[in-house]
Amino acid sequence: MHHRIFIAFAIEDRWARDRLVGQARNQRTPFEWTDMSVKEPWSSDWKNRCRTRIRGCDGMIAFVTQNTANASGQLFEIRTAREEDVPLMGMYATQDNRPFVLPPELYGLSIVEWTWDNISNFLNRL
Template identity: 30%
Template sequence: MKKRVFISFDFDNNLSLKNLLVGQAKNPDSPFEISDWSLKEAAPEWDWMYKAEQKIKCSDIVVVIAGTYTYCASGVKKEIALARKHDKKVVQIKPIGTNPIRVYDAGVMYDWTWENLKKLLS
């Protein structure tokens, strides 16, 4: 059974990276699946938090895409807090050749390689 992944990312700066991870989940040998659960519409914070919490609760793991400004993205911090509240494993991945600041309480940071994804998400 494939792991259900919730992606936490800096919407303003890393949407293309999120889309890349969604694409990788479609590989035939992918051990994980991603329902595109990004909240696309602007919503009051209480509504956004409720929807994010429901989606995180249905996931097996939260993957934080660590970009240049992810460490200070307020939505990412809130999603991590929700993941911790529901005892979900949280890991960070960073694009090869980058050195982003680690997101607080978001778990170990790994290089974003196909091999690492398969190991982390199997």
């Protein structure tokens, strides 16, 4: 089964999105990705397009780093996924810099290590 997954990340963590996409190609995983990374994410047009894109996805992977708490665009994406009942998985992008403060948007969400088993388990639940 092929899934469309939205990847939410702080712009400073763009490297993690790029790495996940590259790994997905190498692993031949059954998902395609999308995101809404832009330099100025707060126009109402961006928010509307972002909500539409998230609503069209089967799930969201939200990278979690020390940058997440201050990433207003990413936090909007996470809130939107929750409002639209899009399944959400938080995934640590790094193994260091923990513990750090999680923003309220992530409260109650299990944050997992970045492994293909965790990604596969998430995809299998969709």
